[in-house]
Amino acid sequence: MVGGCLSRLSCFFAYGVGLLLVVCIQDAEASTGKRVVHKRVGDTEEFSSNLPTEGVTAATWKYGSTVVADHDRGVSKKELFQSRLEFNPTNFSLTLRDLTVGDSGDFSFLSEANDRQRPTVTITLQVHEPITEHPVLTYSSYQALNGSCVVSLKCSSATHSNVTWSWAVGNHTYSGSELQHTIRPEDGGTTFTCTASNFVSEKSASKAVTCSNKYTDKGEFRSVLILSVAGACLMAILVLTCVVVRICCCKKRHEGSDSNDLTVYADISDVAVESRTPSTLKPCSLYETIENCTGSDAPITPAPQTVYDRIQLSRLRKASVSPYQEVS
Incomplete structure (x- = not known):
């Protein structure tokens, strides 16, 4: 009896300790204020620590490892952001205007309240170029033996700032800049929509593709295929026959020229x-x-x-008017 009570009491105690640890961890994460902010080029961002301002004795903002603003001295004279930075000494917020892609990075807030160090707040700024042009959609297709069409599509964009690609085909969605999809003639016109997006903008392009199969009857398609193959084989046989005949003729001509290669001088x-x-x-x-x-x-x-005189002796005739010798 006593052992069972002790066992239940120990389980309850362990559960309470675990719950307390979870709450403490969540509070620690909330107090550190780690978060990511996405902005587009040209926007303005105000960084706030979201910490109480009462009793603050020290407050400093850093960009990476460089101090950019301080509770006592205000904005640093290094002008890292070319006079685009403002510091509010009342609520200790930091404002950065006319954002550029190069402004992306970690901004950290270090502070003390009642001479005690408080958790560091880190804000990651990511500045993106907006997608201003629609993506370029190209495609090609070929007809399969079963009558369907295989369509290969590709999307491209001039913007390279963390672009994410997605496709929408009917009720289906796909990811990636390239897609290969099979459609059938009975599907009619199939619309492919490509979307290029990032954290601050998105643009889309669409293309309707139809599978046109003039051989809808499988028997007809098979017959045409067989006739095509037979025609190709016949053409190959004809070409081969012509080549063989040509070789034989050349060989006989060569043998005849060798056997008759005699001159009168040899006899x-x-x-x-x-x-x-x-x-x-x-x-x-x-x-x-x-x-x-x-x-x-x-x-x-x-x-x-x-x-030669003997040959010409019996053939003497009257002189010819032609410049060439007449032979009979």
């Missing part, structure tokens, strides 16, 4: 005409003047002096 040699005595044999040549090759001293009838 012409000196010959000797028999005479009554071997010592009187004279060699005769086709190109030599035709003489008495017999070796005898008997007179012979004058004959043509060259082979």
Whole structure:
């Protein structure tokens, strides 16, 4: 009995301690005031510590590690922000005008109340360039074998200040600057909306895409595909046949030229005409003047002096008026 009571009492005590720790942690986080502020270029931001102002004996604002304002001396003479900074000595707030992207950073407030150090308040400032132009939407598509269309889309923007991309297609949303989506002819016109956004602005662009499939009948589409493949195969066979025939003709022509590569000079040699005595044999040549090759001293009838004269001998005609020799 006593043990059970002690057990329940210990559980209750542990629960109370845990709850107290959670509350203390939440209070500590609230007192430190860590937060992030998003602003656009050209805006004005007033930094406040959200701490009580009673009994404050010291108050200092820092940008990073540099002191920019102080309870006793006001705004620092370093003019880090080129006279765009103001300090309120009553509520210890800090105001920065005409914000630029370069002003982004951590602003810290350090203070003392009744000579006791208070928690440091840190405010992170992020300055963004607003998106002023609509994004550029481009797309391409191809038709799948099942008759549907695969659409590839891409969005781009000239602004590079933490841009987030999103897509809206009907009731569906997607993230990223690129999207690939499948549509069907029965869907009609499908609208794709691309949105470029950051913390201070957003711009959108839309495009309606239709899947136009002229072969809505799968049987017709299959027939056209088969005919196309058959035509391509036939064309390849014809080309191959022409190439083979061409190679064979060239080979035969080459062999014929090798076998007939003989000239008249290969068969012409000196010959000797028999005479009554071997010592009187004279060699005769086709190109030599035709003489008495017999070796005898008997007179012979004058004959043509060259082979060419012999060929022309029986073909003498009247002189031709043409500058070219007439051959018959």
